[in-house]
Amino acid sequence: MKDILNEIVEYKRIEVDRMKALRPQRLLYADVERILDGEVPSLKTALMQSDTGIIAEFKRRSPSKGWIKEEGLACDIPLEYQRNGASAVSILTDGKFFGGDDSFITEARGSGVTLPVLYKNFVVDEYQLFQARLCGASAVLLIASVLGRKECGSLLSVAHELGMEVLLELHDEHELDYVDLMPDVCGVNNRNLGTFVTDVENSFRLASMLPSDMCKVSESGISSPDTILSLRQVGFNGFLIGECFMKAENPGRELGRFVHELEKLSYKSSERGLNIKVCGLTDLGNVLDVMSLGVDMLGFIFYKDSPRYVSPERMDIICMAFDQAISSDVKPLKIGVFVDSAVDEIVTAVARFRLDGVQLHGHEDVGMLDSLRSAVSSVCGRDITIIKALCITSRADVKAGMDYCDSADMLLFDTRGKAVGGNGIHFDWSVLEAYDGKLPFILSGGIGHDDAKDLLRFSHPRLAGIDLNSRFETSPGIKNIGMLSRFINEMRVLRNKQQ
Numbered sequence: 001m002k003d004i005l006n007e008i009v010e011y012k013r014i015e016v017d018r019m020k021a022l023r024p025q026r027l028l029y030a031d032v033e034r035i036l037d038g039e040v041p042s043l044k045t046a047l048m049q050s051d052t053g054i055i056a057e058f059k060r061r062s063p064s065k066g067w068i069k070e071e072g073l074a075c076d077i078p079l080e081y082q083r084n085g086a087s088a089v090s091i092l093t094d095g096k097f098f099g100g101d102d103s104f105i106t107e108a109r110g111s112g113v114t115l116p117v118l119y120k121n122f123v124v125d126e127y128q129l130f131q132a133r134l135c136g137a138s139a140v141l142l143i144a145s146v147l148g149r150k151e152c153g154s155l156l157s158v159a160h161e162l163g164m165e166v167l168l169e170l171h172d173e174h175e176l177d178y179v180d181l182m183p184d185v186c187g188v189n190n191r192n193l194g195t196f197v198t199d200v201e202n203s204f205r206l207a208s209m210l211p212s213d214m215c216k217v218s219e220s221g222i223s224s225p226d227t228i229l230s231l232r233q234v235g236f237n238g239f240l241i242g243e244c245f246m247k248a249e250n251p252g253r254e255l256g257r258f259v260h261e262l263e264k265l266s267y268k269s270s271e272r273g274l275n276i277k278v279c280g281l282t283d284l285g286n287v288l289d290v291m292s293l294g295v296d297m298l299g300f301i302f303y304k305d306s307p308r309y310v311s312p313e314r315m316d317i318i319c320m321a322f323d324q325a326i327s328s329d330v331k332p333l334k335i336g337v338f339v340d341s342a343v344d345e346i347v348t349a350v351a352r353f354r355l356d357g358v359q360l361h362g363h364e365d366v367g368m369l370d371s372l373r374s375a376v377s378s379v380c381g382r383d384i385t386i387i388k389a390l391c392i393t394s395r396a397d398v399k400a401g402m403d404y405c406d407s408a409d410m411l412l413f414d415t416r417g418k419a420v421g422g423n424g425i426h427f428d429w430s431v432l433e434a435y436d437g438k439l440p441f442i443l444s445g446g447i448g449h450d451d452a453k454d455l456l457r458f459s460h461p462r463l464a465g466i467d468l469n470s471r472f473e474t475s476p477g478i479k480n481i482g483m484l485s486r487f488i489n490e491m492r493v494l495r496n497k498q499q
């Protein structure tokens with residue numbers, strides 16, 4: 001088989017010469033000089049700080065697949081990626097082989113894309129770096145296997161002088177000496193550019209050979225959130241995904257679905273430790289204070305008989321401030337708590353308050369959960385996390401949780417008491433030994449500030465988090481921030497000692 005990479009690079013050199021003849025380098029540089037004062041967002045910072053680390057790629061065709069999305073618009077898809085949880089966007093600008101163009105980055109910027117944009121092309125000449133800067137790129141891709149080490153070093157310096165970062169792409173261990181050139185980000189390509197065959201094992205193989213403090217990206221062939229979790233464990237910060245999104249009818253929506261799956265999996269694997277849900281919030285200032293503690297989920301009770309009921313009008317105000325206050329490293333999920341509400345009512349709340357999940361605290365059966373999931377999907381175009389709460393007194397109550405294993409994403413075990421929820425009393429946690437289902441669960445029911453030690457002694461393979469509610473309040477619906485903060489710190493200290 002003819003080596004496709006060689007063919008592309010041969011053509012690229014001819015193409016660059018042609019472009020230079022049409023627009024000499026000094027004229028191009030004069031244009032670049034005019035915009036050099038303006039800054040572009042950093043790819044490295046976005047990857048190191050963001051939740052997902054996903055670099056979503058806009059790629060209309062490829063040499064191996066032909067057209068993937070010929071009708072895809074650069075003023076549409078990259079912005080949708082930004083709205084659906086990407087940390088950065090990669091835009092293919094090579095024309096002949098990938099159906100791209102530099103104008104795609106200009107169009108994406110024009111449509112409102114503020115995320116870092118990677119200029120994805122086969123850079124062999126500094127002329128292309130000027131082009132990248134001019135169209136609004138934050139970073140350029142340099143491929144070790146098509147550049148001599150010296151040539152790569154000098155392109156890297158020019159990119160830096162132009163205020164752009166470099167993602168240096170490696171494919172195998174023979175290229176590891178390029179890492180000394182100090183690129184901003186190091187990529188491991190899982191695609192053999194000669195044959196276009198992908199194998200994610202390549203990233204796992206090279207991970208330990210790269211410096212541990214280097215920002216690392218795994219590129220190509222990633223199609224499942226599970227793979228991202230495993231790649232994170234071996235030190236990857238970023239994940240470049242193109243085809244998996246571009247081949248979907250709606251790439252932005254597909255990314256949103258993928259991110260949601262990733263969030264759910266992160267909870268399941270307890271990758272973030274024991275997750276903390278603070279429930280029964282009703283006051284805007286109190287919500288912002290709780291968020292500053294770095295908790296994982298915020299619970300809002302939409303059950304009118306609860307003393308922690310939050311009205312829709314109050315919730316609108318909370319949501320507005322929540323969206324503005326949010327920074328990527330503090331992003332709790334918004335969970336709505338419902339008791340035997342109608343599906344329509346829940347779907348309306350999910351859409352209006354942009355809820356990430358719902359906690360069903362009544363007698364909702366499996367059929368209801370399935371109808372709810374499909375109604376949310378058709379109205380909101382996305383999935384939600386469904387937490388089914390079960391009231392527990394005995395091992396038999398625990399076993400009932402098994403019924404929901406294909407419909408819910410998580411269970412919540414609460415104490416059976418006089419009120420539907422929020423009774424403030426424990427149940428006997430030892431009955432949870434009877435739970436051997438596959439869903440993760442949140443432990444709930446009267447957890448208070450004096451429970452930290454017992455909680456850390458309690459272990460169960462499916463324990464994913466704890467719920468803090470009535471025993472952390474100054475009055476119903478108002479959380480005691482000092483008490484919550486001391487408890488969360490105590491849990492962290494005890495946990496670190498345990499590890």
Ligand SMILES: O=C(O)c1ccccc1N[C@@H]1O[C@H](COP(=O)(O)O)[C@@H](O)[C@H]1O
Nearest residue numbers: 279306421422423424444445446469470
């Ligand atoms: O807290 C409430 O008022 C409430 C009302 C209706 C349904 C659920 C409710 N709260 C949930 O109850 C559990 C246990 O809370 P507590 O620790 O015993 O106060 C918790 O999961 C809340 O989400």
